[in-house]
Amino acid sequence: MQKFDVVIIGGGVIGSSTAYFLSANPDFSGSIAVVEKDPTYAEAATPRSAGGIRLQFSTAENVLISAFGAAFIKAADEHLSVGNERAGVEFREQGYLFLATGAGLKTLLNNQRLQHELGAATQLLSTQELSNAFPWLNTLDLAGGSFGPVNEGWTDPYSLLQAFKRKARAQGVTYLNDTVVGLGCGGQHVNEVLLASGESLHCGTAINAAGTNGRTIAAMAGIDLPVHSRKRYVYVFDCRDEIENVPLTVDPTGVWFRPEGTQFITGVSPEEQDDPDSDDFELDYHLFEEIIWPTLANRVPSFEAIKLVRAWAGHYDYNVFDQNVIVGRAPGYDNLLLANGFSGHGLQQSPAIGRALSELVTFGQYRSLDLRRFGYDRLLTGAALKEINVV
Numbered sequence: 001m002q003k004f005d006v007v008i009i010g011g012g013v014i015g016s017s018t019a020y021f022l023s024a025n026p027d028f029s030g031s032i033a034v035v036e037k038d039p040t041y042a043e044a045a046t047p048r049s050a051g052g053i054r055l056q057f058s059t060a061e062n063v064l065i066s067a068f069g070a071a072f073i074k075a076a077d078e079h080l081s082v083g084n085e086r087a088g089v090e091f092r093e094q095g096y097l098f099l100a101t102g103a104g105l106k107t108l109l110n111n112q113r114l115q116h117e118l119g120a121a122t123q124l125l126s127t128q129e130l131s132n133a134f135p136w137l138n139t140l141d142l143a144g145g146s147f148g149p150v151n152e153g154w155t156d157p158y159s160l161l162q163a164f165k166r167k168a169r170a171q172g173v174t175y176l177n178d179t180v181v182g183l184g185c186g187g188q189h190v191n192e193v194l195l196a197s198g199e200s201l202h203c204g205t206a207i208n209a210a211g212t213n214g215r216t217i218a219a220m221a222g223i224d225l226p227v228h229s230r231k232r233y234v235y236v237f238d239c240r241d242e243i244e245n246v247p248l249t250v251d252p253t254g255v256w257f258r259p260e261g262t263q264f265i266t267g268v269s270p271e272e273q274d275d276p277d278s279d280d281f282e283l284d285y286h287l288f289e290e291i292i293w294p295t296l297a298n299r300v301p302s303f304e305a306i307k308l309v310r311a312w313a314g315h316y317d318y319n320v321f322d323q324n325v326i327v328g329r330a331p332g333y334d335n336l337l338l339a340n341g342f343s344g345h346g347l348q349q350s351p352a353i354g355r356a357l358s359e360l361v362t363f364g365q366y367r368s369l370d371l372r373r374f375g376y377d378r379l380l381t382g383a384a385l386k387e388i389n390v391v
């Protein structure tokens with residue numbers, strides 16, 4: 001049986017960030033293994049992500065988590081280069097723009113106040129200011145918007161994942177291509193991680209970073225996680241007109257769009273009652289034709305004549321309890337940590353969550369950012385910490 005001080009289950013952006021931060025931590029000198037069942041990441045969430053980073057959240061921790069994420073990604077070369085090989089992670093700081101009708105304006109105002117208190121540069125814009133800043137936008141049915149010009153934009157998810165992984169490996173982390181099929185538990189302790197190959201890994205600490213499979217892994221330790229696999233679509237389209245200075249824009253209907261090279265990508269999250277659990281990758285073109293395109297055409301007149309080029313589907317590890325991550329010690333265990341239920345925010349949260357987990361393992365507590373409110377305990381007390389800005 002091989003022995004590792006830390007075994008991370010899942011080598012997506014969360015598992016790989018955790019492996020990087022732990023192996024970079026000067027106070028940690030143990031051995032680390034990441035078990036990843038598919039090193040091509042064909043079905044994982046990370047490469048299917050839109051890569052958006054924003055500080056415009058309604059939960060204080062999420063604002064601070066993304067602020068660290070943005071700063072980290074901007075300095076990716078400093079942190080993640082290996083020898084002469086640059087990290088190759090770009091940050092397009094083109095901003096996020098949330099639009100509101102009269103009904104949504106108060107929420108934007110409340111969120112902006114919180115974000116300001118936490119150091120974010122979010123600006124509230126009147127319809128006139130919106131028209132001046134973004135002349136391609138139809139503001140007739142709007143009451144205003146909030147724009148985050150600093151530390152908001154997008155990055156390439158796959159590059160970030162690969163950069164974390166490359167650096168973690170260079171710092172001594174072992175990646176194993178295998179599938180976790182069980183946890184050998186005794187009392188409050190996970191003793192071993194059982195693999196499909198028949199091997200088992202003796203572990204000091206086990207970390208569940210298995211994305212949409214996190215619920216299954218938790219169940220291996222008898223823990224119930226309210227994390228479900230929910231399908232989301234991303235559509236790529238061409239626009240004949242050239243429009244410039246387009247942030248990631250979120251329409252009051254929830255339809256979002258942003259530039260992607262010379263094209264655009266777009267999507268929308270469904271209503272809760274229309275969001276079944278799903279693990280297939282089947283595409284829904286009706287959603288684009290009937291909901292998204294008309295919304296785009298209303299919001300941006302130049303989008304009346306667009307051409308759908310392609311689309312893909314991916315899955316959120318969706319926390320049905322309150323749409324916020326569940327991170328920290330698993331209930332009833334002294335050496336099992338959770339990082340599950342990112343609900344569509346995990347890419348931007350990966351640096352801060354990796355750092356937080358490395359602190360929990362090394363010091364037994366958070367040092368940089370107190371994430372205790374995101375612990376499993378809130379599920380036991382029923383005290384939901386609802387994030388209302390879910391895109």
Ligand SMILES: Cc1cc2nc3c(=O)[nH]c(=O)nc-3n(C[C@H](O)[C@H](O)[C@H](O)COP(=O)(O)OP(=O)(O)OC[C@H]3O[C@@H](n4cnc5c(N)ncnc54)[C@H](O)[C@@H]3O)c2cc1C
Pocket residue numbers: 009010011012013014015035036037038041043044045046047048049050051052053178179180181209210211212213232233234313314315316317342343344345346347348349
């Ligand atoms: C369409 C879409 C758009 C998104 N847009 C954004 C965005 O704009 N901004 C943002 O911040 N986030 C976004 N997200 C969310 C973000 O992609 C995820 O939160 C993040 O990638 C989660 O990373 P992860 O490492 O937890 O999961 P994953 O990337 O899914 O990695 C989990 C890994 O665990 C492995 N695994 C699972 N079970 C086992 C097992 N039993 N044994 C071994 N390995 C196992 C899997 O193979 C997988 O590689 C989006 C997601 C989707 C689907």
